[in-house]
Amino acid sequence: MFVTLVRHTESAGNASGLIDTSVPGPHLTARGQAQADKLAVELTGNKFDGAYASNMVRTQQTGAPTATRHHLAINVQPGFREIEAGIYEGTPEAAAMGGYLTAPIKWLSGDLNARIPGSIDGHEFDARFDQALATVQRSGSKRPVIFSHGGTIMFWSMMNASNADPGKLRSDPMRNGGHVVLKGSPKKGWKIIEWVGNPDLG
Template structure:
């Protein structure tokens, strides 16, 4: 074997060894990170009447709510969301429709992000029922997922349903989806699942109509809250 041939073989052997080392060090591909925006619906007829209504499909938007939905679409259409989702409730679908039109997209329905069933407190004045209705969700975010709303679900069932809906969004391939959902469901799921929760936000800064929460992450490595209705989370 000539000196040149030996040099070439040595170089090839070194290259092969490097490939094998790199191949052995490389793990499975990292899950992609997405930006998930959760928006509470605009003013509904139940909001205007001051009652809790978690029936499906439930009441739609008021005239004021329809104007709010269009105003939000005008504000957010430049964000280039690649997926628009809403719950199975009329008020979220009507809230999502103007933005979907601006983006040239269809509203996709996800029952799992519907409002938390109020059980015994359904159709009661919000001034009377809101506090007891939210007792169980507040327990869920503190870690007691077995607490149940009287006549309704516990935290395990709620989290399972909402998380499955988020997984479906992630599996669609969207990288910047927007989801129109509900005040209690957005606040509760966010604070149950993000790595940087601020539990006091649920009581100190409840989401208003059109209020939104922005998260980054994925279902595998977890979520971080970036913004809670204008309050930066970092």
């Protein structure tokens, strides 16, 4: 499989500067919708055979233009949702590294028991994403595009790819509209073949 994980474009939550991991969550801003339209053009050359999004409205809105260009319907998989912020819900995104992401950073060093207060631990996060991806594989899709979230994409990729570089969490984080392409399978494992953390979408 060649799996393309795409972070949603700018949402009202991003524009506010506050963490919002609620479901269904905020819609895209006007800028985010324009970014989604541009993203669809940039992804045109890919031979996607399946389109998926989380159960959060911003991923579905981001994916709609790309899915339309590839004549695909978006399949909603809750397992691709953002990592719940727990007690950090509504706190500034700028402070995430010292709060919301403290436990996920520990997951990268193998401490999957670390739990975000009021939320999930690494085992739960990894399992639910894996289950959603297994559903994609069972559908027969070999080149799916999955519209998800920055934290989910970065941490799952870094936890599961054999060539992951955790340093990218700080040097090249996944910004709105960024994407990661992984090659492999749930059984054999994964390798990152492309990481675009800072796309030029305006």
